[in-house]
Amino acid sequence: MNNVILIGMPGVGKSTAGVVLAKILGYEFIDSDLLIQKEEQRLLAEIIEQDGVDGFIAVENRVNASIEAERSVIATGGSVVYGEEAMEHLRKIGTVVYLRLSYRTLDRRLHNIKGRGVVLREGQSLADLYEERTPLYEKYADIVIDEEELSIEETIENIQKALYKADNC
Ligand SMILES: Nc1ncnc2c1ncn2[C@@H]1O[C@H](COP(=O)(O)OP(=O)(O)OP(=O)(O)O)[C@@H](O)[C@H]1O
Numbered sequence: 640m641n642n643v644i645l646i647g648m649p650g651v652g653k654s655t656a657g658v659v660l661a662k663i664l665g666y667e668f669i670d671s672d673l674l675i676q677k678e679e680q681r682l683l684a685e686i687i688e689q690d691g692v693d694g695f696i697a698v699e700n701r702v703n704a705s706i707e708a709e710r711s712v713i714a715t716g717g718s719v720v721y722g723e724e725a726m727e728h729l730r731k732i733g734t735v736v737y738l739r740l741s742y743r744t745l746d747r748r749l750h751n752i753k754g755r756g757v758v759l760r761e762g763q764s765l766a767d768l769y770e771e772r773t774p775l776y777e778k779y780a781d782i783v784i785d786e787e788e789l790s791i792e793e794t795i796e797n798i799q800k801a802l803y804k805a806d807n808c
Pocket residue numbers: 647648649650651652653654655656672714715716717718748755786789790791792794
């Protein structure tokens with residue numbers, strides 16, 4: 640199954656770049672966050688508020704582990720890498736692309752991190768989250784795209800080039 644799965648910190652552009660990439664490749668586009676909201680009939684922020692961080696991670700794991708797709712670009716949520724079943728499944732159905740940004744650039748980009756419904760534990764900062772997740776993104780990535788100082792268009796072009804090189808598309 641020729642799917643392309645985008646992973647990375649919140650705000651790196653998985654959804655923004657993913658939808659355009661899908662259009663260029665002639666693929667379907669799936670946003671895991673929207674799937675979660677549809678299946679749960681609740682907003683992501685509501686799930687986090689009502690079920691807590693671990694509850695949200697469990698829901699995200701279940702929904703992502705059950706995605707059936709072909710020739711699709713799948714933009715995951717930033718916290719998907721906490722779900723082992725989800726990541727095992729996603730690796731089986733496609734090429735996992737990690738969109739990487741430095742902490743400094745990400746911090747600048749994410750002015751309103753709480754408003755985005757990010758999975759932050761009590762007392763955890765964005766820097767803590769970055770440090771905790773980076774090894775997980777690296778562990779699951781088939782391809783790493785360094786987005787630093789790239790425009791959205793350049794990012795998409797680099798993903799495309801890397802996919803062709805890996806013989807995915
Ligand atoms: N080079 C770039 N590539 C992608 N997005 C960029 C770039 N530069 C700026 N942006 C902006 O950064 C934001 C990325 O948000 P987006 O919702 O796509 O992130 P995400 O990775 O899907 O996050 P989440 O994990 O919360 O779903 C957008 O507002 C986009 O316009």
